[in-house]
Amino acid sequence: MSALANECQAINLSQGFPNFPIDQRLKDLFKEQLDLNVHQYAPLSGLVELREQITRKIFLHYQRELNASNVLITAGATQAIFATIQAMVHPGEEVVILDPSYDCYESPVLLSGAKPVRIPLTEDFLPDWERIRSNVSDRTKLIITNNPHNPSGMVWDKEDFKELQSLLNDFPNLWVLSDEVYEFITFEKKHISAHQIDGLKDRSIVVSSFGKTFHVTGWKIGYLTAPTEVMTEIQKVHQFLVFCVNSPAQSTLAHYLPETDLTNLGSFYQQKRDFFRARLKNSRFTLLPSEGSYFQVASYKNISSESDVEFSKRITKEFGVASIPLSVFHADNRDQKLIRFCFAKDEETLTEAAQRLCKI
Numbered sequence: 559m560s561a562l563a564n565e566c567q568a569i570n571l572s573q574g575f576p577n578f579p580i581d582q583r584l585k586d587l588f589k590e591q592l593d594l595n596v597h598q599y600a601p602l603s604g605l606v607e608l609r610e611q612i613t614r615k616i617f618l619h620y621q622r623e624l625n626a627s628n629v630l631i632t633a634g635a636t637q638a639i640f641a642t643i644q645a646m647v648h649p650g651e652e653v654v655i656l657d658p659s660y661d662c663y664e665s666p667v668l669l670s671g672a673k674p675v676r677i678p679l680t681e682d683f684l685p686d687w688e689r690i691r692s693n694v695s696d697r698t699k700l701i702i703t704n705n706p707h708n709p710s711g712m713v714w715d716k717e718d719f720k721e722l723q724s725l726l727n728d729f730p731n732l733w734v735l736s737d738e739v740y741e742f743i744t745f746e747k748k749h750i751s752a753h754q755i756d757g758l759k760d761r762s763i764v765v766s767s768f769g770k771t772f773h774v775t776g777w778k779i780g781y782l783t784a785p786t787e788v789m790t791e792i793q794k795v796h797q798f799l800v801f802c803v804n805s806p807a808q809s810t811l812a813h814y815l816p817e818t819d820l821t822n823l824g825s826f827y828q829q830k831r832d833f834f835r836a837r838l839k840n841s842r843f844t845l846l847p848s849e850g851s852y853f854q855v856a857s858y859k860n861i862s863s864e865s866d867v868e869f870s871k872r873i874t875k876e877f878g879v880a881s882i883p884l885s886v887f888h889a890d891n892r893d894q895k896l897i898r899f900c901f902a903k904d905e906e907t908l909t910e911a912a913q914r915l916c917k918i
């Protein structure tokens with residue numbers, strides 16, 4: 559959709575990336591690093607200074623004490639997810655993926671020779687625990703969770719974590735790959751992390767992304783945390799995938815992290831969500847709730863009976879706003895007449911996009 563948006567010179571609300579400037583301080587720190595001796599390979603796990611800062615942040619936000627050796631710096635969350643699946647999953651095993659799901663989960667499972675078991679979320683985009691339970695067995699190695707959720711923007715409740723805890727109790731071989739790249743972007747509800755839950759944190763690999771948290775998606779830098787026995791295996795895959803990750807970016811982030819206050823990120827994006835929603839109030843779209851992430855899902859049932867793929871392509875070409883059809887996040891490509899907009903944009907872009915969308 560980004561390619562189509564460029565071709566049509568449409569406003570691109572499809573792919574999830576911010577279009578506003580990043581923090582000047584972050585840029586200045588990066589420039590400073592370039593004059594220092596930070597241009598050679600970093601250690602395999604990442605700079606210890608950065609990993610220590612990450613453990614401090616995890617303690618600050620989630621009150622979990624972790625050792626720097628339980629943190630691995632990765633080339634974005636994507637590589638963290640790939641390395642985890644390759645390390646942990648073997649032929650004959652199964653991995654539960656909850657649909658609609660982000661597109662980088664399934665392929666590494668297939669490459670491992672394992673079977674992806676794709677289970678739809680409820681109509682409200684929350685886990686359908688009964689259905690999940692009936693699809694988990696002793697063959698299930700991993701369940702991949704994503705909270706706050708892309709594409710729906712929904713956020714899990716305490717009850718969801720109780721269900722997950724109980725599932726882990728019943729299936730001692732089951733692990734959780736917890737994709738929390740939007741951990742600091744929640745609105746009315748506070749984010750609950752796998753880091754905070756007893757019985758879950760020691761059975762979870764938690765994935766985070768500096769790209770999402772500091773508006774630097776192009777830096778492709780993130781991290782995962784894992785218990786020692788699993789980390790040893792993940793590092794073996796990491797070694798031959800990338801060995802180590804961009805040193806100047808690591809060094810910059812090690813200096814930047816202690817200066818940042820991530821508690822403001824939710825309200826920063828909440829303002830954008832509210833700004834965008836207010837401007838779509840008089841459109842013919844029905845807006846679904848957005849509790850977290852920087853995505854807004856909209857139903858166009860009142861506007862057209864076209865498939866979501868046809869509809870989003872047409873409005874890109876005819877009205878100049880690109881979105882993502884939700885069917886592409888489902889194994890069965892189910893068409894619920896829903897499209898996703900990314901509101902990580904400046905106000906000018908959101909205003910212009912909303913004006914165009916109100917004409918549909």
Ligand SMILES: Cc1ncc(COP(=O)(O)O)c(C=O)c1O
Binds near residue numbers: 633660737768778
């Ligand atoms: C749910 C989810 N997981 C992982 C990623 C990948 O993050 P990164 O750019 O850090 O690889 C994204 C990016 O859009 C995402 O939305």
